[in-house]
Amino acid sequence: MSKIINIGFLDIRDIKEDLAAEISQIENIGVLIESEESQIFLKNCEKMNIGISIKLPKDMQTIVQSEDIKLDRDYLEGISEPVAVLVSGSITFEDNIDSSLVNEKIYSMIVAGEIIVPKRIVAVVQSKSIIDGQFLIYKNGYTLFDDTIKMSNQFLNSLKPNSKLAFNELLVMEDIDLALFEEKISNIQVLTKLVITADNESKLSQYIDEYYLIDKTVIPKGSKYMDNNIYIDATSIKKYKDNILFVDGEVEIYLKDDIKIDEYIKFLICKKIICGSRDLPKIEKILGHDDIEIEIVEGKPIRNNGKMILSGDLEHMEEEISIRNSGKLVLEKNLNYEKFNEKVVSIINNGLIIVPEEKIGIVKSKIIENRGSIKSLEENKEKLKEDEENILYANMGELKL
Amino acid sequence: MFIRYIDESINRERDSMNIYTVYQKYNKDFIAYAKSITRNKDKAFDIVQEAYVSALEREEIFINMNEYQIKGWFFRVIKNKHIDNIRKLNKILLYENDEIIGIDGSFEEEVAINDLIEKLPEKNKEVVLLRYKMHLNSKEIGEKLGIPSSTVRSRLSASMKILKNNL
Numbered sequence: 001m002s003k004i005i006n007i008g009f010l011d012i013r014d015i016k017e018d019l020a021a022e023i024s025q026i027e028n029i030g031v032l033i034e035s036e037e038s039q040i041f042l043k044n045c046e047k048m049n050i051g052i053s054i055k056l057p058k059d060m061q062t063i064v065q066s067e068d069i070k071l072d073r074d075y076l077e078g079i080s081e082p083v084a085v086l087v088s089g090s091i092t093f094e095d096n097i098d099s100s101l102v103n104e105k106i107y108s109m110i111v112a113g114e115i116i117v118p119k120r121i122v123a124v125v126q127s128k129s130i131i132d133g134q135f136l137i138y139k140n141g142y143t144l145f146d147d148t149i150k151m152s153n154q155f156l157n158s159l160k161p162n163s164k165l166a167f168n169e170l171l172v173m174e175d176i177d178l179a180l181f182e183e184k185i186s187n188i189q190v191l192t193k194l195v196i197t198a199d200n201e202s203k204l205s206q207y208i209d210e211y212y213l214i215d216k217t218v219i220p221k222g223s224k225y226m227d228n229n230i231y232i233d234a235t236s237i238k239k240y241k242d243n244i245l246f247v248d249g250e251v252e253i254y255l256k257d258d259i260k261i262d263e264y265i266k267f268l269i270c271k272k273i274i275c276g277s278r279d280l281p282k283i284e285k286i287l288g289h290d291d292i293e294i295e296i297v298e299g300k301p302i303r304n305n306g307k308m309i310l311s312g313d314l315e316h317m318e319e320e321i322s323i324r325n326s327g328k329l330v331l332e333k334n335l336n337y338e339k340f341n342e343k344v345v346s347i348i349n350n351g352l353i354i355v356p357e358e359k360i361g362i363v364k365s366k367i368i369e370n371r372g373s374i375k376s377l378e379e380n381k382e383k384l385k386e387d388e389e390n391i392l393y394a395n396m397g398e399l400k401l
Numbered sequence: 402m403f404i405r406y407i408d409e410s411i412n413r414e415r416d417s418m419n420i421y422t423v424y425q426k427y428n429k430d431f432i433a434y435a436k437s438i439t440r441n442k443d444k445a446f447d448i449v450q451e452a453y454v455s456a457l458e459r460e461e462i463f464i465n466m467n468e469y470q471i472k473g474w475f476f477r478v479i480k481n482k483h484i485d486n487i488r489k490l491n492k493i494l495l496y497e498n499d500e501i502i503g504i505d506g507s508f509e510e511e512v513a514i515n516d517l518i519e520k521l522p523e524k525n526k527e528v529v530l531l532r533y534k535m536h537l538n539s540k541e542i543g544e545k546l547g548i549p550s551s552t553v554r555s556r557l558s559a560s561m562k563i564l565k566n567n568l
Contacts, residue, residue, distance in 0.1 A: 006462035008466060051477040066470045068469070087473075088472065089472065112476045112477050132480045134434050328460065373458065397465060
């Protein structure tokens, strides 16, 4: 008897009885598509961790996409029979589609991602959809930009007068010519996020629909805007030239003694600073306001956002370090744990640490914050071996049997 | 060399994105989605973090997935973790004819109820699962199964009676 495990889309509508008889377990399936017949053939099969299970007629066509797709009138009119649409990604409906067309052409939709629709067809799309993700609605008659757009005078010049625009995400950081804006724009709708300078806000907010409800970030004029957490050290600091730096996240700073941060960054505004006590006096001089959270972590930071393996003697590790793990950190059996214990001051774990069973205590003693998981090497190997047994199909995006 | 950085993307011909890079790229989208379903900023961060750790623990399942499939996996798992959290509060909400019947039960009762659902007649089981697991209403269930919504409600009603009698 065999297993089918870890499949994104699994279509078993046409499964043959003799193959079905071989299958004892179906596990970790994103979307399971069944028929009356397959349900009978697999009635004794154990089904575990099925994200979405849907029964479709055997002859129903499916559109399966693992990418972002856009549907417009032409696309739907080209479909001859109703289809089931299965998408990993985002699906965007253009404004030229009406409810009757959706109703006629789409049997059902299963989406892991986003559905972006004009308001006139919300009801019919929702009635046909199962979505793991966001449902974003833009107003009828608006032209949709479903990416992140940086508004500029050049962008405005390209528009027709009195345009109504919907943006998934909009950045308004350049100086906008108000007369040009008023000529080209009638209304703006922002679906997810707006980043705008304070002086643009005072000029333009009246043109942005439901401005008070939008998720917005207002930044000082002339700021360099960074959307994610950043790390500043002696090398990366050189790209900031007398900036006002606005970071929509955390800033981790580790500088050599001879670096004067205020020679590169005039003001720093962010949610949180992570630094050593040695760097704190320098950093405090440039903080843009008093509400910034400060976390002191001693030791040179070693950051892992991917997969990192520590092994051997650590002969090049001279100074004390602090490990910030946001990925998968594997500590091998041949690692010099005595030196590890001596040199590693702290560990902040937001990922997965795998360590030999007998050394887990050493690792845990270094943990100052753990929002991840710590597992033994042996447990991890056993799990992988277990999964390898009796596998018929595994680890695939899409499979039709 | 005592530190090895494994760049998964070098080894993958199909796609340059892996769970680490997808998580970094779409982290804010995941949090926004989690906030929309949990209505709580702290819980949202927690379940996104749990989803990420789950991904790290099962890295092998993503070997043949592209960026969008990995992203889709995260959205599904975030939703499932939210549902799991609700279950862990030991409250079971059962719908009968659009009325909510709340039962405060122990973990053992919850397991027992799941076992009972599995033993329901197939026609009853499928409506209960669509209602309980996928949170569809009677009309949606009817459309999925090709039966009138009144039939859905009567099957749900019959199922609830069976479950209550056997609890």
